[in-house]
Structure formats: C-alpha cells, structure tokens
Amino acid sequence: MKQIPIVFLIVTIGLILGSCASQTITIRHKPLYLAQNIWYEDPTEIESINFIGLSNKIPAGTLIEKAWVSTLDDNEGIGFYLVGSGKRYRMCKKIDSWHWVDYQSNSGNTITPEQLLERTFTTKPFEEMTAGMTPEEIDNIKKGSVTIGMSKEAVLISWGYPPLHFTPSLDLPVWRYWFLRKQPIVVEFDAEGKVMSSNWSEDE
Numbered sequence: 001m002k003q004i005p006i007v008f009l010i011v012t013i014g015l016i017l018g019s020c021a022s023q024t025i026t027i028r029h030k031p032l033y034l035a036q037n038i039w040y041e042d043p044t045e046i047e048s049i050n051f052i053g054l055s056n057k058i059p060a061g062t063l064i065e066k067a068w069v070s071t072l073d074d075n076e077g078i079g080f081y082l083v084g085s086g087k088r089y090r091m092c093k094k095i096d097s098w099h100w101v102d103y104q105s106n107s108g109n110t111i112t113p114e115q116l117l118e119r120t121f122t123t124k125p126f127e128e129m130t131a132g133m134t135p136e137e138i139d140n141i142k143k144g145s146v147t148i149g150m151s152k153e154a155v156l157i158s159w160g161y162p163p164l165h166f167t168p169s170l171d172l173p174v175w176r177y178w179f180l181r182k183q184p185i186v187v188e189f190d191a192e193g194k195v196m197s198s199n200w201s202e203d204e
Contacts, residue, residue, distance in 0.1 A: 032064040035122040035129065036160035037144045046091040048116065050160045053179040057144055058082070058089070060157045061126025069117045076113040078120065091116070111164055119161055129157060145202055146187060150195045155187065162187075 039054040040046045047054070067080040079090035122129060130138050137154040140147055146155050152170065162175040166184075177185040177200075185200040 033122050034060055034062045036060050036157050043089045048091050049163045051178050051180050069113045078117045148195050152193045
C-alpha cells in the first residue's frame with residue numbers, strides 16, 4: 001500500500017510550546033482533518049502507539065484549526081488544535097519512553113515527526129476519506145471498531161497506522177496494535193486485504 005502525499009503550505013516559525021519547545025514548523029492548510037481516530041488520557045501527552053483502550057477519543061474527520069511539528073532532537077513531536085476548541089493536543093517524544101517506540105522498528109525502519117504528522121492529518125473530509133467503503137466499515141470507523149471483512153484502508157482510519165516496531169510494512173498480512181500496555185491486538189488480513197481474524201472484541 002502506498003501513502004498518498006499531502007501537500008501543505010508550510011511556514012517556519014519559532015514558538016514555545018510546553019515540553020515540545022523547539023524550532024517548529026506550523027502547518028496552515030484549511031480545511032485540515034484528522035485522518036484516523038485518536039485515543040488519549042492526557043491531551044498534552046498523547047500516546048503515539050494509539051492505545052484503543054484509553055477513555056477519550058477524537059474521531060477521524062475532526063476539523064483541525066492548526067497543526068505543527070517540533071523538530072529539535074530530543075523534543076521531537078507533533079501537536080494540533082481542534083476548530084472551536086482552545087485545547088492543545090500534542091504527541092511529544094520522550095527519551096526512554098515506550099510510547100514513542102513506534103518511531104523505530106526492530107528491523108531499523110524509522111519514521112520522522114514530519115512523517116507522523118503527514119499520516120495523522122489529511123485534507124479530505126470524512127465523507128471523502130471513506131468514499132467507496134461499505135456502510136458497515138463506515139459504522140465501525142465511527143465506533144472505533146475493527147471487524148471481519150474490513151479493508152486495510154478502513155482499519156487505518158479506525159485505528160491508525162499499526163506501531164512500526166512490530167508492523168514495519170503495511171503490506172504485511174498481520175498488523176499488531178495495542179488495547180493497553182501489554183495487551184496486544186493482532187489483526188490478520190486475507191489475500192484481498194480484508195480482515196479475516198482478530199483477537200479483539202467490542203466487549204473489551
């Protein structure tokens with residue numbers, strides 16, 4: 001699967017943004033939307049692994065007012081504001097923090113903060129993101145679920161990219177996510193890229 005690049009108007013500025021303070025690139029492109037559901041406990045410390053068992057969820061397709069990426073070595077991360085909300089959300093790298101481990105896989109593959117920002121946001125509204133998907137897939141995305149028969153594209157919107165350290169390529173037939181720490185979820189796809197098995201259920 002190939003990711004379609006998003007074209008942004010990028011303005012480099014200097015900002016002081018809490019623990020993500022550094023040189024930053026502010027992304028100004030309207031409209032801008034979340035490309036996936038995001039779960040969190042603390043909005044200023046969002047887990048990049050996207051634990052789907054956390055209590056709060058920002059739905060895919062949510063309109064974004066502003067997004068940025070911090071690029072200074074030990075303070076790498078991304079952040080954003082929702083339209084109509086003064087709340088700041090951010091995902092910051094922390095040295096020795098397990099929740100940033102998806103930046104590097106066991107095979108040495110890495111992802112930069114810029115790439116994380118690129119895959120977290122989209123210029124497409126929800127209806128366009130899910131065009132061509134079945135009503136069941138769209139309903140599951142809205143609920144934050146993954147069920148048998150869903151396409152890889154639908155799973156990406158519902159749960160986001162699988163953490164890189166166990167799923168270094170989207171072409172693999174098995175993707176691994178996490179419900180909470182030490183609670184992995186394994187999603188297996190058939191030859192057509194449809195979910196054929198998973199150890200997750202909505203009752204968890």
